[in-house]
Amino acid sequence: MSSEQNPTWVSENRDHRVVRLQKPVRQDGNNIEEIRLREPIVRDFEDCPMEFYDRPAQFISHVLAKCSGFSPNTIRQLTLTDFNACGVALTEMGFSLEAAYGFLRQQLPSSLASGLTGSEQSPTDSTSESKNSG
Numbered sequence: 001m002s003s004e005q006n007p008t009w010v011s012e013n014r015d016h017r018v019v020r021l022q023k024p025v026r027q028d029g030n031n032i033e034e035i036r037l038r039e040p041i042v043r044d045f046e047d048c049p050m051e052f053y054d055r056p057a058q059f060i061s062h063v064l065a066k067c068s069g070f071s072p073n074t075i076r077q078l079t080l081t082d083f084n085a086c087g088v089a090l091t092e093m094g095f096s097l098e099a100a101y102g103f104l105r106q107q108l109p110s111s112l113a114s115g116l117t118g119s120e121q122s123p124t125d126s127t128s129e130s131k132n133s134g
Helices: 042-046 056-068 072-076 080-092 097-107 123-133
Strands: 010-012 016-027 030-038
Touching: 016 072, 016 080, 030 056, 030 080, 042 056, 056 072, 056 080, 056 097
Parallel strands: none
Antiparallel strands: 010 016, 016 030
């Protein structure tokens, strides 16, 4: 994707993407106005806690934390707009939830892997479903 097609808040370089946040977040008393994301690597998936495997929002948050160097708590402060912009940046570097679940299926015992759907449901969709079901 060329930079003309990127959302205005995403800039790119060969080995990373920078997302300028529409709403800054705080970490260690500092305002964070942009998040620099490196390309995801296999280790980012291997290090993911097992309880996140069937929870797309937590899984993506984990990958964002790993690729940015920010704490998971900082990532959780992102607005949905900024979270989605970070997701676009990861996608441009090859991240795909379906591919990640394919990788995880290979790593897990078959009894656990069968629960991974690999659906392309977005984190916002799963949030709205849980609110509607409760």
